[in-house]
Amino acid sequence: DGGITQSPKYLFRKEGQNVTLSCEQNLNHDAMYWYRQDPGQGLRLIYYSQIVNDFQKGDIAEGYSVSREKKESFPLTVTSAQKNPTAFYLCASSMEGASSPLHFGNGTRLTVT
Amino acid sequence: GNSVTQMEGPVTLSEEAFLTINCTYTATGYPSLFWYVQYPGEGLQLLLKATKADDKGSNKGFEATYRKETTSFHLEKGSVQVSDSAVYFCALSSSFYNQGGKLIFGQGTELSVKP
Numbered sequence: 022d023g024g025i026t027q028s029p030k031y032l033f034r035k036e037g038q039n040v041t042l043s044c045e046q047n048l049n050h051d052a053m054y055w056y057r058q059d060p061g062q063g064l065r066l067i068y069y070s071q072i073v074n075d076f077q078k079g080d081i082a083e084g085y086s087v088s089r090e091k092k093e094s095f096p097l098t099v100t101s102a103q104k105n106p107t108a109f110y111l112c113a114s115s116m117e118g119a120s121s122p123l124h125f126g127n128g129t130r131l132t133v134t
Numbered sequence: 135g136n137s138v139t140q141m142e143g144p145v146t147l148s149e150e151a152f153l154t155i156n157c158t159y160t161a162t163g164y165p166s167l168f169w170y171v172q173y174p175g176e177g178l179q180l181l182l183k184a185t186k187a188d189d190k191g192s193n194k195g196f197e198a199t200y201r202k203e204t205t206s207f208h209l210e211k212g213s214v215q216v217s218d219s220a221v222y223f224c225a226l227s228s229s230f231y232n233q234g235g236k237l238i239f240g241q242g243t244e245l246s247v248k249p
Contacts, residue, residue: 025177054236063138063223063239064178079236111177120166120185120227123237125177 023048027112027126034106034133042097042129044112050124051117053095057081058109058128067110070095071117099131106133136161140224140240147214147247155209155243157198157224165226167191167200167207168237172221181209181222214247221245 025046034040046053052071056064066079070089084103089095095114099106109130113123141156159167166185170178182191187202196211207224224240 027177056239061241063241064237066236069236113177120183122168122180122183123178125170125179127175127177 025112025114025124025126027110027129030127030129032129032131034131036133037101038133039098039100040106040131040133042099042110042112042131044095044097044126045093046095046112046114046124046126047093048114048124049092050114051092052115053089054113054115054123055079055085055087055095055097056111056113058111064111067097099133106131136165136226136228136238138224138226138238138240140222140243143221143242143244145243145245147245149216149247149249150213151247153209153211153214153218153245155222155224155245157207157209157240159205159207159224159226161205161226161228163228165228167198168225168227169196169198169207169209170223170225170239172223172242174220178223214245216247216249219245219247 028043054069055067068087070076086098111128112126115121115123137160168183169181171181172178182193184191184200190199198209221242223242225237
């Protein structure tokens, strides 16, 4: 079955530590995305990539970094510069084109204390 | 810029009641419109979509019609079930190629259906 796998489901870190969230897809999609979800809010775009070795900042990229070395993988690093890192992080992928829907992973809940 | 506004929740209904969740949008060009559903602790799943004016998307008894004249894409279901309890997100995708696939989401509407 094709899909998107995010791991781990729950992640706990101490303040000041960088942490990397994994996202892998086997849907052969070119585009991949990272969204952040906070309670009672919609999803906000962190980074997106439309092709391997290329990515663009979304609306809230500060304090985050990404890489896209393989089509299947789009890891997100939450750095110590991110002021409020505790959130639910969702990875998604899509085929090319504005009418193509996003396919989402089941998310990683990050808690930083 | 592009934006999506949804009615605030939570919405609480009895089983078999009629559901409407309002969604309006602001966008340049001709966006595609989507409804996604999120069950507790999970990612979002596509519920339905419409890609041009007057298109009706439908799935699992849910419907929404792309109304360009009122810039709306309201979600409806004739008879809700307890299993429909979830958070529903309205979203739009820019029609411009260099932003293709980037979705802008509303804030979500939580639906709770009581037996």
